Amino acid sequence: MVSIEGVVKVYGDAGGYQALNGISFAIPDGQFAAIMGPSGCGKSTLLNILGLMDQPTRGAYVLDGSPVQDLSDAERTHVRRDKLGFVFQAFNLLPRMTALQNVCLPMGYAGLGRVERRERAKELLKRVGLAGKEHRTPLELSGGERQRVGIARALANRPKLLLADEPTGNLDSKTSVEILTLFRELHKEGMTLLLVTHDPAIAAQADRILRIKDGSVVADEKPARPS
Ligand SMILES: Nc1ncnc2c1ncn2[C@@H]1O[C@H](COP(=O)(O)OP(=O)(O)O)[C@@H](O)[C@H]1O
Numbered sequence: 001m002v003s004i005e006g007v008v009k010v011y012g013d014a015g016g017y018q019a020l021n022g023i024s025f026a027i028p029d030g031q032f033a034a035i036m037g038p039s040g041c042g043k044s045t046l047l048n049i050l051g052l053m054d055q056p057t058r059g060a061y062v063l064d065g066s067p068v069q070d071l072s073d074a075e076r077t078h079v080r081r082d083k084l085g086f087v088f089q090a091f092n093l094l095p096r097m098t099a100l101q102n103v104c105l106p107m108g109y110a111g112l113g114r115v116e117r118r119e120r121a122k123e124l125l126k127r128v129g130l131a132g133k134e135h136r137t138p139l140e141l142s143g144g145e146r147q148r149v150g151i152a153r154a155l156a157n158r159p160k161l162l163l164a165d166e167p168t169g170n171l172d173s174k175t176s177v178e179i180l181t182l183f184r185e186l187h188k189e190g191m192t193l194l195l196v197t198h199d200p201a202i203a204a205q206a207d208r209i210l211r212i213k214d215g216s217v218v219a220d221e222k223p224a225r226p227s
């Protein structure tokens with residue numbers, strides 16, 4: 001699903017800060033991979049590149065069989081919309097819109113009609129456990145519920161790859177477990193998942209843990225599972 005080779009990211013002009021020092025790995029279809037590492041090691045930089053929200057300074061990126069490192073902005077936007085879903089730590093919902101409207105938004109960009117958008121958004125909100133709360137705004141929802149909306153929105157255009165940057169970072173541990181359960185269900189249904197987390201309990205549920213330090217992958221391991 002994802003293959004990157006020698007990805008380097010330098011912020012600023014030449015001689016600027018090198019946040020990624022040549023990262024290479026491949027994520028097969030259907031894998032659930034966790035990315036861990038200390039604050040500032042480059043996790044978000046990496047995820048933003050994988051999510052086509054930022055471009056590497058050097059390196060190759062093949063997404064779902066197609067090289068994407070040299071696409072124009074417009075092409076990147078299309079690929080992002082058609083293939084990727086992104087879940088944020090701070091939820092990033094539009095505060096004046098209802099849960100339903102937030103989930104409908106990406107489908108509007110994809111050109112779906114109003115009726116189909118609303119139907120699919122309703123289904124997705126039901127899928128994440130928010131049936132009956134479609135018309136609430138983010139302020140009328142708990143943190144965990146807001147993140148459920150964030151996940152439903154990320155799923156709106158039926159992505160092949162779901163990227164999440166510390167999706168439980170703003171949630172208490174009980175709510176984090178509920179959100180993790182949702183990710184695990186999506187994984188079981190075949191979704192490829194790449195999740196940045198600080199929480200060892202969450203990473204332990206992944207198929208694989210990539211550990212990053214100072215802009216490099218320092219370990220690529222299978223989590224130990226309690227038997
Ligand atoms: N837009 C930016 N401009 C300059 N430096 C940045 C920018 N974004 C991140 N950095 C720097 O790159 C490094 C990696 O950041 P980041 O990827 O956000 O780390 P993490 O998500 O692992 O905490 C940090 O030192 C950070 O200060």
Ligand SMILES: [Mg+2]
Nearest residue numbers: 043044045165
């Ligand atoms: Mg980060």
